[in-house]
Structure formats: C-alpha cells, structure tokens
Amino acid sequence: MTNTSADLSSRTNGGPTIRCGDAELPLIDVPCYMCGATEGEVQVDDPPFKVVRCASCSFVYVTPRVPDSHLHLIYQTDYFTSHNAGEFGYSDYTRDKKGYLKTFRRKAEFVHAHRPSGRVLEIGSAAGFFLFAMRELGYEANGVEISQYVVDYARDELNLDGIHHGPLETCPFPKGSYDIVALWDVIEHVPDPIEELKRIREYLRPDGLLVMQTQNVDASLAKILGRKWQHYKQLEHIHHFSPTTMKTALDRSGFELMETTTEGAGKYISVDFFVDRMRRYSRVMHYLLQPFRIAGRLFFYINPGDEIIVLARPREG
Numbered sequence: 001m002t003n004t005s006a007d008l009s010s011r012t013n014g015g016p017t018i019r020c021g022d023a024e025l026p027l028i029d030v031p032c033y034m035c036g037a038t039e040g041e042v043q044v045d046d047p048p049f050k051v052v053r054c055a056s057c058s059f060v061y062v063t064p065r066v067p068d069s070h071l072h073l074i075y076q077t078d079y080f081t082s083h084n085a086g087e088f089g090y091s092d093y094t095r096d097k098k099g100y101l102k103t104f105r106r107k108a109e110f111v112h113a114h115r116p117s118g119r120v121l122e123i124g125s126a127a128g129f130f131l132f133a134m135r136e137l138g139y140e141a142n143g144v145e146i147s148q149y150v151v152d153y154a155r156d157e158l159n160l161d162g163i164h165h166g167p168l169e170t171c172p173f174p175k176g177s178y179d180i181v182a183l184w185d186v187i188e189h190v191p192d193p194i195e196e197l198k199r200i201r202e203y204l205r206p207d208g209l210l211v212m213q214t215q216n217v218d219a220s221l222a223k224i225l226g227r228k229w230q231h232y233k234q235l236e237h238i239h240h241f242s243p244t245t246m247k248t249a250l251d252r253s254g255f256e257l258m259e260t261t262t263e264g265a266g267k268y269i270s271v272d273f274f275v276d277r278m279r280r281y282s283r284v285m286h287y288l289l290q291p292f293r294i295a296g297r298l299f300f301y302i303n304p305g306d307e308i309i310v311l312a313r314p315r316e317g
C-alpha cells in the first residue's frame, strides 16, 4: 500500500474512489449496520470519511466506505508491509515476529485460563502467531484468513497448515466442533459483524467459548485523543464498538455476554514501533525520543485500556 490516504480521487462517471495498491476501490455511503438507521452525529470528519455515532443505537461506524463486496481487496500483501502504518495496515508484520509471539503467547495463556483444552478456531489468523502459541499449549488449532500472503507465511515459517484461505462463508471445517473461537482485533474490520457472529456461532459447540478483542470507542483515551486516536483508521476500522453496542451485537447474533475486560488486551511493542507511532500525536515528542532508538528492538508490554476483550457463549435455542 502506498499513499493510501493521499490517493483519493473522483471518477467523472461515478462516486468517489480510493486507490489501494493496484486497485481503485469505490466508496459508498452506508447506514448503521447495527440497526439500519442513517441519522447520526459526526464524531470525526476526515474527508472523504466520516466517523458517525448512530442517533438511534449509538453504534459508531465509518461512512462512506469500501463496499462489502470489495473489502477483502484491502487485505493483500501491502496491508502487511505498509509504508504508512500509522494510517493503514502494518509496517512489517512478519519482521516483528518476536513482539507478536510474546503478545499472542500472553493471549493464549488468557484463553487457557478460561478453557484449558480443546479445539480452537481463529477468525482472521493473520501470520498465525496466536495459533502457534495455542498449539504450544496443546490445543488443536485452525484458522480462517483472507490474505494469501500471511496464510503462506504461517504454513512455511510456523508449519501451520490448518488455515483456510478465504472468508468464513467458504470455510470447510466441521461446524459445531470448536471449543473456542477467537478474534483478535478483527471484528472491527469485517463487512457485517452481526452476520459474521451468526456464522461463528455455527462453528462452536453448544458449550463453546467466544473470545473477541476490539477497540473501545467509549474508552477515556479515545475521548482524550479525539481524531488522533490510533484506532481511527478509516479505511479498515469500519466499526467501532463500545461495551454497550458489543452486548447488542452479541444479543442479536445468538450469544450471551459473559464478561467484558481490559485485562489481557495489551500488547508487546518495540521501542522503534513506539517512537514511530508517537509521530501521530506529537512531532516534537517524536524528535525527542529519537535517542531511544538505540534500544529499538527491545520490547515492552503496554495496555492503554482502550481495547476490550469480551467472553461470550452461544445462547440456547
């Protein structure tokens, strides 16, 4: 991905479009995906995008956006080797293996504490680090992932061959057979979260566990930082949940919310990554932090409290 946010243009024969790698993707106005309403209060105005809070149900979403049918085109190789990761994707997802493995080993321990054994399915498994960590703990691990680039990485570098390349709709794994389904920073990207959660429910055993992490748009940090909040990435973070709207989504898709927590929702980041991201908030701070790059590949754990992990189970019937 190059110059994504800058390469906006309008076609003379249609609506606005956005350049993403080699593709020119359309942008369309969308209603609230939680309730269908079209009225809302603009939280962030970032032309051509608006982040809107639905007047009817308080769900926060981005409009206009890439239509459901084209969204998968965003997540190809460029997404994982982005030149502009503050706005879009990851700078080098696989080079940062050490940090991701530390993060996902910690998440695997979190899941282990709630469900100590069984079969796990991860939706949006990316390079496979969580599945790798779960396999280390003795779980049978499968993934679903739409980007061929990271499916290949997981198979070739981590020896994970149980990952389906494609959307969940085309997943061949047996339904009703998983003890755990996990989504780490994924539900905010999917075209239709309610429909996706209904599909996910079909893959769980009746006594299965859904574990899902996403950013919390009502967190203090989101309010303090406003439009500079790191989770406002308009092209890809098209849905912004809060604990309240997450409960609504789970209710509507056949789940019962068990717990919402910020515990365990942090990640290990390198000093380099931290210094890079500070540029989004303050150029002066970014400059002052440069000497710390000498420790660039050291990792530390950070949990700013602006993401939630929800635990839920299928509702009976």
Ligand SMILES: [Zn+2]
Binding pocket: 032, 033, 034, 035, 036, 037, 054, 055, 056, 057, 058, 059
């Ligand atoms: Zn709504």
